[in-house]
Amino acid sequence: MTTNGRGRQRLAQKVIDQLRLQIETGKLQAGAQLPTEPQLEATFGVSRTVVREAIADLRAAGLVKPVQGKGVFVSEITARPGLVLTPVEIKSIPETLELLEFRMAAEGEAAAIAAYRRTAEQEAAIAAANRKMAAFIEQGLSTVEADYEFHLAVAIATNNRFYVDVLRHFGARTIPRGQFPTLPEANDRAYLEKVHAEHTEILAAIAEQDPDRARQAMRAHMIASQRRYRQLADQQPQ
Structure with missing residues (x-):
């Protein structure tokens, strides 16, 4: 099952x-x-x-x-205080959660459309962006731009310019961790590998032309991000 x-x-x-x-x-x-x-x-x-x-x-x-x-x-460090962000980062959390909510609806459908409408070249572009992110993780480089390129490649594969326009309007700030430089997990390999695994599931569904699976994979990816940033909000001093 x-x-x-x-x-x-x-x-x-x-x-x-x-x-x-x-x-x-x-x-x-x-x-x-x-x-x-x-x-x-x-x-x-x-x-x-x-x-x-x-x-x-x-x-x-x-x-x-x-x-x-x-x-x-x-871990030995289990009683550490909650992560305290900068005032600018804290102010960004509500907007980040709103953007993720919007992206869940828009990109969930984009992934489903891409699954049945993408060309071989567009599928290859999504796969290339996914490989680029894996390489950047391995090299310890920032993955924000490669992450954005993956999502943009999915939007392009819908062959619907409005999905592309939305992603290009937000640009790299589409990727939440780019707005939180204080966040340790933004450069944590385990965390980034989990994000990459979520991308790989989306890619596999699109490659296999399975719209329902692609939609579910993208929504699961967004839900995971929402959970992470809600937990982040809960850790901040009141």
Whole structure:
């Protein structure tokens, strides 16, 4: 049985919430090893993909860290205060969430249209942008521009100029992390690899000319971003 993108994100969030609670209450203390992937799958009744997405989110948040050949462990720094952004960044959060809400509707449909309307050259352009982002992650370079190029390539593949006009109007600020230079995860490899994996799922659906899967993959990508920035807002001092 398969789970669509949105359902997988909900299941991943359930695992994230439960493990975060165990870490924050001390049930899983600093230095403690997390259960293995099969154990987590059995405990939560979810797939390995869901478990890996949840672990990637916890790693991006700095709550856990993998140790080569040993497993995943609770980070030593677990009682740190919430991340405090600059006043300009804090002011940007509501606008960022509004833009993501708009993009979910517009780009979800754009991905679906691209899945059945794209040309071979347009599919190749989406794939090239995806490879470029992977290369930039590997080199430790900023991925904001490559991320934007991926989304723009999807819009171009709709062969509908209005989708392209919208993406070009917003430009690189379409990519939220470009507006938050203080945010550590903006340059965190685990976080960026998760974003890239979401892009890869969108690309695969478009390549296979599956509009429903493409729409769901893009919406799941946007939902994941919304979740990250809502959590960011909750961490700020009142």
